[in-house]
Amino acid sequence: MTTRKLLRVLEGESLSTPPVWLMRQAGRYLPEYRATREKAGGFLDLCYNPDLATEVTLQPIRRFGFDAAILFSDILVIPDALRRNVRFVTGEGPRMDPIAPAGIAALDPSHAQAHLSPVIETVERLRAELPEETALIGFCGAPWTVATYMIAGRGTPDQAPARLFAYRHPQEMAALLALLAEMSADYLIRQLRAGADCVQIFDSWAGVLDEISFQRFSIAPTRRIVERVRAAVPGARIIGFAKGAGPLLSAYREGTGVDAIGLDWSVPFSHAAALQGQGPVQGNLDPLRLIAGGRALEEGVDAILEHLGRGPLIFNLGHGITPDAPIAHVEALLRRVRGQ
Numbered sequence: 018m019t020t021r022k023l024l025r026v027l028e029g030e031s032l033s034t035p036p037v038w039l040m041r042q043a044g045r046y047l048p049e050y051r052a053t054r055e056k057a058g059g060f061l062d063l064c065y066n067p068d069l070a071t072e073v074t075l076q077p078i079r080r081f082g083f084d085a086a087i088l089f090s091d092i093l094v095i096p097d098a099l100r101r102n103v104r105f106v107t108g109e110g111p112r113m114d115p116i117a118p119a120g121i122a123a124l125d126p127s128h129a130q131a132h133l134s135p136v137i138e139t140v141e142r143l144r145a146e147l148p149e150e151t152a153l154i155g156f157c158g159a160p161w162t163v164a165t166y167m168i169a170g171r172g173t174p175d176q177a178p179a180r181l182f183a184y185r186h187p188q189e190m191a192a193l194l195a196l197l198a199e200m201s202a203d204y205l206i207r208q209l210r211a212g213a214d215c216v217q218i219f220d221s222w223a224g225v226l227d228e229i230s231f232q233r234f235s236i237a238p239t240r241r242i243v244e245r246v247r248a249a250v251p252g253a254r255i256i257g258f259a260k261g262a263g264p265l266l267s268a269y270r271e272g273t274g275v276d277a278i279g280l281d282w283s284v285p286f287s288h289a290a291a292l293q294g295q296g297p298v299q300g301n302l303d304p305l306r307l308i309a310g311g312r313a314l315e316e317g318v319d320a321i322l323e324h325l326g327r328g329p330l331i332f333n334l335g336h337g338i339t340p341d342a343p344i345a346h347v348e349a350l351l352r353r354v355r356g357q
């Protein structure tokens with residue numbers, strides 16, 4: 018049996034102390050990350066540098082002893098592999114050339130495999146360097162979430178450009194999501210073969226979709242990825258994180274076939290417990306409770322353990338950790354979850 022607690026939970030086991038990791042656990046709240054990031058040059062240079070990407074993945078493991086490491090990369094390496102001129106502007110977030118409906122047919126995935134090879138090398142190095150008991154999580158963005166950035170050319174508050182594009186140009190949208198699903202499946206298969214123990218699919222913008230669109234743009238392409246990954250890597254474990262999907266999460270789990278679902282902090286405990294009856298859940302502390310610390314943090318952690326602690330549970334935030342998270346509060350969270 019595996020010593021990796023995260024994998025045991027993904028196999029359906031309930032543990033008295035849940036495994037814990039934090040989305041975006043390698044990042045700017047750590048001084049050692051900021052130092053490595055400066056050495057790398059640009060953010061994408063860091064993602065494609067196996068030495069430095071391995072180093073920043075390991076930093077939060079060394080410092081905090083999380084139960085899982087997540088590969089250091091970004092969901093936008095896929096549009097970067099499609100030569101969309103992706104760049105990260107400090108203080109402004111990601112930018113790329115917006116894609117028009119007429120441009121979809123010309124997207125060329127033939128460079129992707131070579132382009133993403135440094136990330137796969139990072140996975141290989143990580144598996145060799147991580148402690149035996151630490152699980153390694155690979156990841157990709159869900160086609161819908163990646164498409165929102167490709168269409169707008171940047172992040173937007175409600176992804177209106179991608180939603181309008183989908184209503185006005187359904188065929189082009191279907192073609193874009195199909196292309197992204199195939200590329201993402203190839204990419205996850207390579208990560209798993211290189212040593213990732215499981216993978217997470219981030220659909221951070223699932224919550225802006227109505228029910229019809231959620232079925233079409235979130236569930237269906239994710240299902241395609243899950244089927245292809247499982248066909249290539251039998252028994253592969255997959256976590257799906259459809260942020261903001263709320264009442265549609267049960268349909269999401271059934272429709273996609275993922276093993277575990279990530280919950281954001283808006284999911285009520287009654288709903289979360291019902292979902293847990295169908296399989297493992299991951300989440301769902303409000304990241305702002307971590308910033309505030311003290312009573313707000315303790316109360317949030319205790320409530321999750323009380324309502325979901327009987328498992329199967331992977332303890333996590335309900336979204337990524339932010340640069341202003343105090344390190345002492347991360348330590349306090351870990352002590353509380355682990356009952357130390």
Ligand SMILES: Cc1c2[nH]c(c1CCC(=O)O)Cc1[nH]c(c(CCC(=O)O)c1C)Cc1[nH]c(c(CCC(=O)O)c1C)Cc1[nH]c(c(C)c1CCC(=O)O)C2
Nearest residue numbers: 040041042043044087088089090091092110111219221337
């Ligand atoms: C939507 C999304 C992106 N990237 C990601 C998502 C899905 C999860 C989510 O919703 O947060 C996923 C992601 N991004 C990053 C990771 C690495 C692994 C980890 O979780 O530690 C992961 C899993 C590194 C990163 N990705 C990014 C950083 C910060 C860049 C820097 O160091 O300058 C990191 C550490 C940049 C990024 N990348 C993206 C945005 C919108 C931004 C800018 C926002 C920001 O600055 O925090 C796209």
